[in-house]
Amino acid sequence: MGIKREILTSVVAVLVLTLLLGVAYPLAITGIGQIAFPGNANGQLVYRHGRLVGSDLIGQSFATPVIDPRTGRIQTHDGIPVTTPDPRYFQTRPSGTTPPDNAAATTFANYGPNSRITERAIAANIRAYISLNGPYYPGGLTAARVPVDAADTSASGIDPDISIANADIQAHRVATVRHLPLAEVLRLVRTYTGGRGLGFVGNRTVNVLELNLALDRVSGGNR
Amino acid sequence: MTFTGWLTIFGFAVILTALAMPLGSYMAAVYSGRRTFADRVLGVPERFLYRVLRVDPTQGQDWKAYGRSVILFSLAGWLLLYLILRTQTLWSFTGLNPQGFHSAPWDVTFNTTSSYVTNTNWQYYGGETTMSYFSQMAGLTVQNFVSAATGIAVAVALIRGIVGRSGRSLGNFWQDLVRTVLYVLLPISVVFSLVLISQGTIQTLSTYVTAHGLTGLSQVIALGPVASQEAIKLLGTNGGGFFNVNSAHPFENPTGFTNLVEMLLVLVIPAALVFTYGRMTGSRRQGYAIYTTMMLMFLGAAIVAYVAEAHGSPAQHAAGLHTGVIAGSSGGNMEGKDQRFGIAGSALFDVVTTVTSCGAVNSALESFTGIGGAVPFANLSASEVIFGGVGTGLYSILLYVLLAVFIGGLMVGRTPEYLGKKIEAREIKLTALGILVTPLAALFCTAMAVASSAGRQSISAVAAGGPQAFSETFYAYLSQANNNGSAFAGYTGFVQPVAGNVGSHGITFADLLGGLDMLFARFAPILFALAVAGSLAGKRVSPAGLGTMRTDNPTFVVLLIGVIVLVGALTFFPALLLGPIVQGLTGRLY
Known part of the structure; x- marks a missing residue:
């Protein structure tokens, strides 16, 4: 040619x-x-009372905005609303996106294995987890008892799942705050725990959105 | 470490082999022009394509003509892709730019275009904040197919050169391209995009939706035609994610099971091609020898990565975390890993995509432990010959085979021969050049980037100072040179304040250096491999004698592994010491 x-x-x-x-x-x-x-x-979108509340596959933040007592407005930090975890809900894993669990701009946190910045980030996550769950956990929590997935940032930044160990610890808080028997909350945790692929690939996981929706059905939600 | 973790790794190897063997035989039939069961359906579109392209598939091409077709086709693809990406807003009339994204800057687009045309899929951009659905479909997906097909075509041409009995023909590039797309890539992609959708991968053209969460916070959820791109992204060892976090995104990789499927998709063609090679050379044992070499190195890498990641990182331990297995948690370094994949599924995925030129990731490589992160480095340092990219892996390891034959010949004092053909000075020169251009490109670009302030702009804030900064720079150019595309993702060439590219700018130095790195390290080895093929094609075959060194036995497997490791170590060891090895050997924090 x-x-x-x-x-x-x-x-x-x-x-x-x-x-x-x-x-x-x-x-x-x-x-x-x-x-x-x-x-x-279409993304396993979940509707409640006709309103889109999220996707089963996409982790979301179960936190509420912090109101500034002086101004009465929502507090912001660098333009992003400051939030505090809602104790009535199971909490998803730490996220590296801005703001956390941003499903429109995902990113890794890229924390290196030998970095002081990483150590500080993990330590902060541990402190937050202990202060949220420690008071409700029999015998109290220490850093060594915090499951790794609760302290380490997820990959996607929108990890919809947590480990069973993580869910079991949070169950104590959720049961107390919602005035539900612990056994009932743990039963719901088991209901929304997925198996491994083909029985051996991947981890067993607890889907946080499905679990929280089920809790709201049992003991009433926000709205 | 857990039992299921080990089962994942070894079960994967078994399933892979079971799938690759029949696919390899099928592909041998496809490239030998033998009839296959698919002819009845695909013969019609195949002949139609030849008519439209006005090519005669029976007309053989020598290595120069074959190479020219590869270059011209890639150039045409490059120009069209650059055009599509730079005119993103113009295509809004198709309804496939629902978010109204503008085009990325020219330098980022240069990098992206070069990246997709070279089968690299290095991404300085984040898909869901940069690319319209149209760009992803008509631009990136197309190159995912054809860059993969080009790699396979070159590998097949090299096989024909090695086995050729007479003449100079290496086959016809257009025929190899069309048959690869129609008979191999498209059918498997169709089936597996539907398999992925059935498991939860999304496929929609709707705009992003806004959800109002249980606590009243709103969340915008990016969507898109993901599954069709996901299947070929893995099958063609391309690796460019629809979303920024690639296969970590639950819409790309929703479950532990899809994670397994995706890993199989990545490796199945590179593994099958080795069996294809055995079939086409008429000696399946040649294929088994190469397969064994690859599999041993692959398993070695997977085991090291899994053990390292299950152990946890110094930063975790310093913060007081317990990283062992406890009831309800498999422990380990979960930093930058998603829960559904776990440690084994993340470590294995990243070995799978860095031994091949895939470069998709399902976890943050930069957050791997020093040793776990050294595994992708080592895989890339072996120049993508452990299975390698589709086609590229086979033609690259065949160059190493020739080198091993040459070294073996020197050791026993005989003229080296491979499959009855004498390996002489010309072939060895071309082989050595073909092997060395990739490391040369990687090291040269890394040196440029760390030595200049323009290069250091790209280093991420969390890595500033310490060995991590060197690691991420080195990895960037190593990955681009190997046409891999995975990243220690902190390293950036694109500054994007808001989604949609308004007000964004590229870091020109990193974009251009990386783009040229990819183009050079893709097409120079292709031309060297074709030249070797051309040189071998005309050689007469002498019958094997008593003194002929066997290339299908365990001794040769050991020799081949030795040569691959030696070349990799000699070229990269000093650089590896400065980055991942320092990070791996010390518990110190920086």
Whole structure:
């Protein structure tokens, strides 16, 4: 083939393959996916009383904005509302996004393994976890008893799950604050604990949004 | 460490082998022009494509013509992708830019375009804040397919050169391209994008939604046509995530099971191609020898990474955390890892994507422990020959095989031969060049970046000072040179204050250096591999004698591993010492 013909072939090949692979293929998959698995294809969105409250797959922050007692307005820090964990809800893992659990701009925290910045971040997460859960936990909590997933930042920043150990500790607080028997809260934790893929891949996890929604059904939510 | 963790690693190796063997035979049929069960369905579109492209698939190309087709096709792809990405707003009429994103700056787009065309998928941008659905579909997805197909085509051409009995033809690039897309990549992608959707990966064209959470906080949730891109991103060892956090994002990788499926998708073609090679050379044992080499090195890497990550990091221990296994938690270094994958699923995923040129990540590599993070470094230092990228892995390891044959020949004092063909000065020169250009590009670019203040702008704030800063810089250029695309993600070439690219700017130095790094380290080895193929194609085959060194037995496997490790260690050891090894050997914090 001459060079001109070859250039033409290259250009035509790129255009034709763009139509096939860049337009026809994704649109076909979208069509089939929307028909065969509409819930999954749209992100397993969860509605309550007709209102979108989140996605089963996307971790969200179960915190409430802090009101400045002087101004009566929501406190902000660098333009981001300051929040405090709502003790009635199970809490998701620490997040590296801004603000936490930002599902429109995900990012890793990129904390290095030998960095003082990392140590300080983990230590702060441990303190927050202990101050939130320690008072309700029989015998109190120490750093060594905090499960790693409660102190380490997640990868996605929107991890929807926590470990069973983490959920079991938080269950004491949630039961006390909601005036529910501990056994009942633990039973809900078990209900929303997922198994491993094929029985052996990945961790067993507790889905926080599903668990909190179930709690609200049992003992009444915010609104 | 847990029993299920070990089962994940070894079970994965078994499932992979079981899938790769039949796929390898099928691909051998596809590239030998033999009939396959798919012909009846795919023969029609195949012949239609040849007519549209006006190519005669039976017309053989010598290595120069084959190389020219590769370069021209890649260049055309580069130009169209750059155009699409830079005119992102123009395509809003398709309805596929629901967030109204503007284009990324020219330097970032240069980097991104080079990245996708070279099968690297290095990303300075975050998908959900930068790319419209149109750009992701018509731009990036297309290159995911065709850059992978190009790599496979080159590998097949090299095989034909090695086994060629007469003449100079390495086959026809256009035929190899079309058949790879139609017979291999597209069918598997269709099936597995649907499998992923059935498990929770999303596929929608709707705009981002706003949820109002249980405590009243609102949350914007980014969506998109993810599954169709996810399947080929892994299958083609591309690795560019739809979202910024790549396969850590629950919409890309929703469960522990999909994590397993995704890892299999990454490795299945690189592993199958080794069996294809055995079939096409007429000696399956040659394929088994190479497969054994790869699998041993792969398992070694996975075991080291798993043990290191399960142990936990110095920063965790300094903060007082207990990182052992307790009831209800598998412990370990969960910093930068998602709960559903766990330690084993994260460590294995990152080994899978760094031995190949995939570079997708499901956890933050930068947060891996020193030793756990040294594993991706070591994998990249072995120049992507442990399975490697689709096609690139096979043609790269074949260069190492030739080098091992040469060194073995020197040791026993005979003219080195491979599959009956004499390996002479010309082939060894080309092989050595083909092997050395990638490390050269990586080290040169790293040196430029750490020695200049323009390069140091890219270092992240959390890494400032200490060995982590060196690690992330070195990793950036090593990853780009190897066309891998995984990152110690703190290193940046794009400053984006708000989503949608308004007011954003690139860090030109890092963008251009990285872009050139990728282009050079992609196309120079391709040309060297094709030149070796051309040189071998014309050689006569002499029958194996008593003195012929066998290349299909355990001795050769050991020799091959030795050569790969030696070349990697000699080129990279000094640089590795300054970064990950310092981080791994000390419990000190910086």
